[in-house]
Amino acid sequence: MLAQRQTDPKGRPVYQLRQVAKSYARGNLRALDHVDLTLAEGTFSSVIGPSGCGKSTLLKIMAGLIPPSEGSVVLEGQPVLGPRRDIGMMFQQATLFPWRSTLENIVLPIEIRDGRQAAKARHDDARALLDLVGLKGFENSMPSELSGGMAQRASICRMLITKPAVLLLDEPFSALDELSRDFMNMELQRICTERRATALLITHSIQEAVILSDIVYVMSPRPGQFVEAIAIDLPRPRTLDMMTEPKFGAYVRRIRARLDKGAFL
Numbered sequence: 001m002l003a004q005r006q007t008d009p010k011g012r013p014v015y016q017l018r019q020v021a022k023s024y025a026r027g028n029l030r031a032l033d034h035v036d037l038t039l040a041e042g043t044f045s046s047v048i049g050p051s052g053c054g055k056s057t058l059l060k061i062m063a064g065l066i067p068p069s070e071g072s073v074v075l076e077g078q079p080v081l082g083p084r085r086d087i088g089m090m091f092q093q094a095t096l097f098p099w100r101s102t103l104e105n106i107v108l109p110i111e112i113r114d115g116r117q118a119a120k121a122r123h124d125d126a127r128a129l130l131d132l133v134g135l136k137g138f139e140n141s142m143p144s145e146l147s148g149g150m151a152q153r154a155s156i157c158r159m160l161i162t163k164p165a166v167l168l169l170d171e172p173f174s175a176l177d178e179l180s181r182d183f184m185n186m187e188l189q190r191i192c193t194e195r196r197a198t199a200l201l202i203t204h205s206i207q208e209a210v211i212l213s214d215i216v217y218v219m220s221p222r223p224g225q226f227v228e229a230i231a232i233d234l235p236r237p238r239t240l241d242m243m244t245e246p247k248f249g250a251y252v253r254r255i256r257a258r259l260d261k262g263a264f265l
């Protein structure tokens with residue numbers, strides 16, 4: 001088997017995964033095979049791979065939502081054994097509580113952590129975040145009154161309210177139309193840069209992966225393994241204009257070719 005290739009990340013390692021594998025007991029299914037991954041502080045990485053190859057499984061393990069069957073996950077020198085405060089996670093579907101207003105949903109992580117009063121004290125911060133994602137004026141709307149894209153934006157606010165140092169993003173904008181998605185991706189870049197956040201994005205869009213990332217990891221079909229790590233050498237901040245540059249196109253073609261090969265080792 002080919003050694004897993006990984007571009008040497010520059011900077012302080014924040015996340016370290018060693019030989020992480022996952023089998024789901026039911027059906028005896030091997031979802032993930034021996035993944036090594038190091039995320040350096042302040043870097044943005046993406047994982048791209050065919051449907052069902054184990055991407056969400058990987059992210060859930062990193063977030064401490066499910067345990068790996070083998071291997072270790074270490075964040076800031078501490079093993080990840082369950083959900084943690086310094087991890088922000090976003091899923092493909094917005095998961096807002098229908099009985100709480102948008103604003104109340106956003107401050108929920110604070111309420112769970114520090115109580116009602118603390119959550120109340122953060123209402124202004126929550127409003128500022130709503131403003132940031134273009135949802136000004138919707139703080140009192142109920143989730144059922146928001147479109148899918150708007151609910152996703154509210155979910156971003158809820159993720160950011162705790163100021164997590166690490167963002168784990170599972171196809172967060174795939175439900176958005178292309179224009180909103182481009183806009184949100186640029187906002188995401190700005191937020192990550194401002195906060196020096198370390199981010200890992202799962203996406204099915206090669207363009208999205210290239211425009212946002214320092215490194216793009218290509219995964220093989222199940223059981224998922226990294227078959228290539230591609231360092232994206234485009235200047236920062238990235239702009240949507242860069243998508244028309246030949247260098248951008250070359251990265252996209254390289255990743256597509258890898259995926260077309262079935263991303264086999």
Ligand SMILES: Nc1ncnc2c1ncn2[C@@H]1O[C@H](COP(=O)(O)OP(=O)(O)OP(=O)(O)O)[C@@H](O)[C@H]1O
Binds near residue numbers: 025031051
């Ligand atoms: N809780 C579970 N129990 C059993 N099998 C599971 C469970 N969750 C996922 N799987 C299986 O593990 C494999 C990987 O699933 P996963 O959701 O990680 O894939 P994915 O790469 O995120 O796919 P997609 O791109 O479609 O979101 C799939 O075959 C899936 O059926």
Ligand SMILES: [Mg+2]
Binds near residue numbers: 055056057170
């Ligand atoms: Mg998934």
